[in-house]
Amino acid sequence: MNLKTFKIGGVHPEENKLSADKEIEVFPVPKKVYIPISQNLGAPSKPVVNKKDQVKAGQLIAKGEAFISANVHSSVAGTVSKIDKVIDQSGYKRDTIIIDVDGDEWDESIDRSEEINRDITHLEPDSIIKKLGEKGIVGLGGATFPSHVKLMVPEGKTAETLIINGVECEPYLTADHRLMMEKGEEMLIGVSILMKGLKVDKAYIGIESNKPDAIAHISNLAQKFKGIEVYGLKVKYPQGAEKQLIKALTGREVPSGKLPIEVGCVVNNVGTAFSVYEAVQKNKPLMERVVTVTGKELPKPSNFLVRIGTPVSELVEKAGGLPESTGKVVSGGPMMGKALTSLEVPVIKGTSGILVFPARVSKRVPMQHCIRCGKCVTACPMGLEPYLLSQLAQKERYEGAEDERIMDCMECGSCHFTCPSGRPLLDYIRLGKNKVGQMIRNRGK
Amino acid sequence: MNLFTVSGSPHVHEDRSVRNLMLGVVLAMVPAILVSVYFFGLGAIRVILISVAACLLFEYLIQKYVMKTGPTINDGSAIVTGVLLAFNVPSNLPIWILIIGAFVSIGIAKMSFGGIGKNVFNPALVGRVFLLISFPVQMTSWPKPQPITAGFVTDTVTGPTPLGILKEGLDAGKTVSQIEPELPSYVEALIGNHGGSLGEMSAIALVLGAIYMLARRIISWHIPTAYLGSVLIFSGIFWMIDPTHYVDPLFHLVTGGLMLGVFYMATDYTSTPMSAKGMLVFGAGAGLLTMIIRFWGAYPEGVSFAILIMNAFTPLINRAFKPKRFGEDVKNG
Numbered sequence: 155m156n157l158k159t160f161k162i163g164g165v166h167p168e169e170n171k172l173s174a175d176k177e178i179e180v181f182p183v184p185k186k187v188y189i190p191i192s193q194n195l196g197a198p199s200k201p202v203v204n205k206k207d208q209v210k211a212g213q214l215i216a217k218g219e220a221f222i223s224a225n226v227h228s229s230v231a232g233t234v235s236k237i238d239k240v241i242d243q244s245g246y247k248r249d250t251i252i253i254d255v256d257g258d259e260w261d262e263s264i265d266r267s268e269e270i271n272r273d274i275t276h277l278e279p280d281s282i283i284k285k286l287g288e289k290g291i292v293g294l295g296g297a298t299f300p301s302h303v304k305l306m307v308p309e310g311k312t313a314e315t316l317i318i319n320g321v322e323c324e325p326y327l328t329a330d331h332r333l334m335m336e337k338g339e340e341m342l343i344g345v346s347i348l349m350k351g352l353k354v355d356k357a358y359i360g361i362e363s364n365k366p367d368a369i370a371h372i373s374n375l376a377q378k379f380k381g382i383e384v385y386g387l388k389v390k391y392p393q394g395a396e397k398q399l400i401k402a403l404t405g406r407e408v409p410s411g412k413l414p415i416e417v418g419c420v421v422n423n424v425g426t427a428f429s430v431y432e433a434v435q436k437n438k439p440l441m442e443r444v445v446t447v448t449g450k451e452l453p454k455p456s457n458f459l460v461r462i463g464t465p466v467s468e469l470v471e472k473a474g475g476l477p478e479s480t481g482k483v484v485s486g487g488p489m490m491g492k493a494l495t496s497l498e499v500p501v502i503k504g505t506s507g508i509l510v511f512p513a514r515v516s517k518r519v520p521m522q523h524c525i526r527c528g529k530c531v532t533a534c535p536m537g538l539e540p541y542l543l544s545q546l547a548q549k550e551r552y553e554g555a556e557d558e559r560i561m562d563c564m565e566c567g568s569c570h571f572t573c574p575s576g577r578p579l580l581d582y583i584r585l586g587k588n589k590v591g592q593m594i595r596n597r598g599k
Numbered sequence: 600m601n602l603f604t605v606s607g608s609p610h611v612h613e614d615r616s617v618r619n620l621m622l623g624v625v626l627a628m629v630p631a632i633l634v635s636v637y638f639f640g641l642g643a644i645r646v647i648l649i650s651v652a653a654c655l656l657f658e659y660l661i662q663k664y665v666m667k668t669g670p671t672i673n674d675g676s677a678i679v680t681g682v683l684l685a686f687n688v689p690s691n692l693p694i695w696i697l698i699i700g701a702f703v704s705i706g707i708a709k710m711s712f713g714g715i716g717k718n719v720f721n722p723a724l725v726g727r728v729f730l731l732i733s734f735p736v737q738m739t740s741w742p743k744p745q746p747i748t749a750g751f752v753t754d755t756v757t758g759p760t761p762l763g764i765l766k767e768g769l770d771a772g773k774t775v776s777q778i779e780p781e782l783p784s785y786v787e788a789l790i791g792n793h794g795g796s797l798g799e800m801s802a803i804a805l806v807l808g809a810i811y812m813l814a815r816r817i818i819s820w821h822i823p824t825a826y827l828g829s830v831l832i833f834s835g836i837f838w839m840i841d842p843t844h845y846v847d848p849l850f851h852l853v854t855g856g857l858m859l860g861v862f863y864m865a866t867d868y869t870s871t872p873m874s875a876k877g878m879l880v881f882g883a884g885a886g887l888l889t890m891i892i893r894f895w896g897a898y899p900e901g902v903s904f905a906i907l908i909m910n911a912f913t914p915l916i917n918r919a920f921k922p923k924r925f926g927e928d929v930k931n932g
């Protein structure tokens with residue numbers, strides 16, 4: 155097979171897809187859920203329920219009012235016990251709706267049948283956008299950008315191609331892989347809906363070649379769909395980063411500081427496509443998602459279909475319990491994920507995986523002098539000079555950092571990953587980006 | 600309650616430290632070490648061991664008593680410098696001269712700049728060139744190789760290097776074809792059966808190690824390719840114009856310290872450029888300078904000087920040749 159890929163930089167971390175063969179298990183409904191009202195990129199939503207209100211699964215509980223914001227629905231049936239500030243995955247206290255579960259009654263409007271609803275002929279772009287907004291669909295790849303906003307192409311730009319991300323380039327994670335294997339057709343219907351919403355007639359699905367079964371399965375299913383093409387991609391991190399994926403699949407390069415629409419592309423993840431299917435064809439809001447719970451010393455690495463708001467501790471328990479050796483727990487993948495301070499935080503829309511690392515690999519490798527080997531430069535997929543950016547940030551030379559295009563850094567971590575001197579390059583670069591971002595915003599005032 | 604480590608992403612790290620890389624370089628030099636021992640016997644072992652020991656010792660002492668920072672001798676870079684310095688001197692070099700060389704390499708070229716990562720010039724080359732200028736006689740009396748298999752020979756015969764023979768002959772007004780009978784054959788040159796510094800003898804052994812370093816991604820292909828290409832092109836042009844006074848490019852490739860310089864010294868991390876483009880420029884420039892010195896310089900061999908001169912240009916190259924940024928000057932069809 156002729157594998158496509160991006161050209162500049164990239165690294166190859168150990169893949170460790172421990173749960174690749176584990177079928178998605180429906181996770182039991184927890185006794186209590188904690189649903190933060192701000193789970194997506196953009197403005198927080200406004201609660202529309204009060205303490206002691208009875209809610210059904212799928213009922214709207216917080217409304218997104220700003221342009222970039224998303225509705226939040228209850229993932230369970232029960233009583234709102236509190237609306238309070240609770241520590242979420244970011245480690246900060248956030249407004250959270252806490253619901254005591256009672257039974258599992260779903261909102262009547264949701265079609266719970268197993269049957270696949272293939273008919274999309276009657277759909278119009280506007281009704282699709284409206285539906286996705288209503289059902290609180292956000293990007294499930296990690297960035298959690300509201301999906302309906304993504305479909306609203308800014309004036310003056312035209313969408314030509316829908317790019318579907320089935321790459322899952324983060325090591326360990328297998329949620330998207332399993333979804334493609336088990337819900338492939340539904341996902342493809344979701345893709346067709348997104349194509350309609352964008353008024354485009356082609357979609358490319360990119361899947362990394364370490365999932366040959368998914369490539370074969372989706373290619374096979376896609377034959378029945380018009381305009382959808384499936385491509386195998388070389389295993390290279392960060393193949394699934396938006397700009398790199400567009401480059402690999404279309405050969406186009408999104409200009410610095412611009413969005414994919416600049417080159418006529420809109421990118422969505424396979425998990426999102428599946429949620430789109432559920433929202434439009436089954437009237438189901440985004441109230442559960444697939445989460446990979448894994449780790450080399452975790453007894454049972456698994457893929458769970460989890461209600462939003464379920465405490466992470468319950469997931470880990472079901473996967474065999476937290477090993478004695480644990481030193482770090484990460485939400486997301488090992489390259490870009492976030493270290494958690496505690497397991498008592500809820501699963502949210504953007505939670506793709508929970509990773510358990512033993513203590514001996516939790517600490518960073520000791521830091522030495524930069525030996526100027528240039529390996530970070532070779533690794534950077536954005537063509538930046540991470541050693542230089544981190545130096546500039548460290549010395550607080552933010553103008554210099556801006557000139558060296560620090561804002562192009564997508565925080566993929568390839569530089570830090572590869573540095574033989576164990577330098578925490580991305581820590582400094584993140585700090586620098588913060589400051590430079592502030593500088594740019596102040597300038598605009 | 601479990602206390603978790605919280606740190607920024609990424610949470611995994613490539614299993615490859617500085618020490619790891621440096622020991623990889625040392626491993627890559629083993630074939631060349633073996634060849635040198637084969638041809639020069641105990642003399643070679645003596646020079647290599649003393650050079651490495653002196654480099655380690657100087658680094659340790661300076662670190663401990665002058666700079667007063669944590670020890671860096673564990674990172675293996677002083678071992679690499681030690682072996683490279685040994686590779687760049689004749690196998691019968693008096694010990695005291697060798698120790699001076701080690702001091703210049705580590706003390707002056709490396710530690711006075713601030714240690715690993717800070718030095719501008721390749722330490723081993725600075726040591727070598729210092730010795731060449733200060734002790735020209737001892738540094739250019741190369742013992743004739745005497746394979747161990749030939750039995751134990753005590754009286755060392757010295758002889759010139761192939762490049763030396765060539766230069767002398769040309770300076771005396773001879774043509775290449777007249778000098779040719781005195782030169783080693785290509786096979787001999789490849790194996791290493793000719794006069795020369797300890798480690799530059801066998802092109803084959805050096806290339807073998809280089810393949811290992813390339814395969815393990817210890818070095819990248821950019822500098823060696825540009826370097827070799829530029830030597831080939833430049834010497835090829837002159838050879839085609841005037842084969843009576845310019846020897847063929849192949850001869851230049853396999854003789855002198857070219858392979859040693861190209862793969863082991865022009866690829867030094869600290870003293871060479873960071874970006875792919877910069878590395879290509881560095882390699883091409885070093886190749887050009889090498890040939891200019893070999894053709895018209897006072898010394899028969901130009902690799903050391905060429906690399907050192909390019910080292911000096913490295914900061915400039917780093918500034919002028921930035922990597923190709925993603926999303927810059929894009930033309931999307």
Ligand code: SF4
Pocket residue numbers: 533534535536537538539540562563564565566567568569570580583
């Ligand atoms: S984190 Fe930023 S600087 Fe580092 S490799 Fe990724 S894009 Fe480049």
Ligand code: SF4
Pocket residue numbers: 523524525526527528529530531540541572573574575576577579
């Ligand atoms: S990879 Fe590390 S040691 Fe090498 S140049 Fe970059 S920061 Fe320096």
